[in-house]
Amino acid sequence: MKHGRPNVHGSVHRFEGQVAVFHPGHGPCYRCLYPAPPPAELAPSCAEAGVLGVLPGLVGVLQATETLKILLGLGDAPRGRLLYLDVLAPRFRLARLPRDPGCPVCSGPSRATPTRRAPPAPPRDPHDALALLIVALLAPPPRPRRPRAPAVTVVAIGAGTGPRIAPS
Numbered sequence: 001m002k003h004g005r006p007n008v009h010g011s012v013h014r015f016e017g018q019v020a021v022f023h024p025g026h027g028p029c030y031r032c033l034y035p036a037p038p039p040a041e042l043a044p045s046c047a048e049a050g051v052l053g054v055l056p057g058l059v060g061v062l063q064a065t066e067t068l069k070i071l072l073g074l075g076d077a078p079r080g081r082l083l084y085l086d087v088l089a090p091r092f093r094l095a096r097l098p099r100d101p102g103c104p105v106c107s108g109p110s111r112a113t114p115t116r117r118a119p120p121a122p123p124r125d126p127h128d129a130l131a132l133l134i135v136a137l138l139a140p141p142p143r144p145r146r147p148r149a150p151a152v153t154v155v156a157i158g159a160g161t162g163p164r165i166a167p168s
Contacts, residue, residue: 006077008066010059012051017059017085020078020097021066027080028099029106055087 006023009030022030037043062083069075084093101107 006070006079008063008070010063012046012055012059014049015052015055015086015088017055017062017087019059019062019066019083019085020081021070023077023079024106028097029103031105032100032103033082033097035100035103052087055085058085058087 004024006021007030009018009020009022011018020033022028066077070077078094080097080099082095082097084095085091086093099106
């Protein structure tokens, strides 16, 4: 929140998964969706509840897709929405997430996203964007600099294990 960068969230439980993008200043935050952690008896570990083996991979692919869409400026990221997957049905549902006006994290003027200079607009043609991505991936690595905060945070949460945050 304090850096104003998007957070691409993913979680799995048994045969269900969720994917959402929380972007400060562009909709609700994670605490609007989950104001408090669930009681321990309602959040069994993956070892206790079980998770279908391919489900974390499916949710991870969706997270990676949303991350690339944000970085390349393509499509419509599900800001303010939650993508719910049920692989037993099988069905995907997209639900709107309302912002909690009393949220201690994202509501109020003191929680405003810091103003920053906008980055240059990415190309809108997917082929140009893909070419830029390939050039960026093939470019020699930059010289080491001071560590900076990640541009996008990808969060994966398993049932009862708590968040695991990995900078991308």
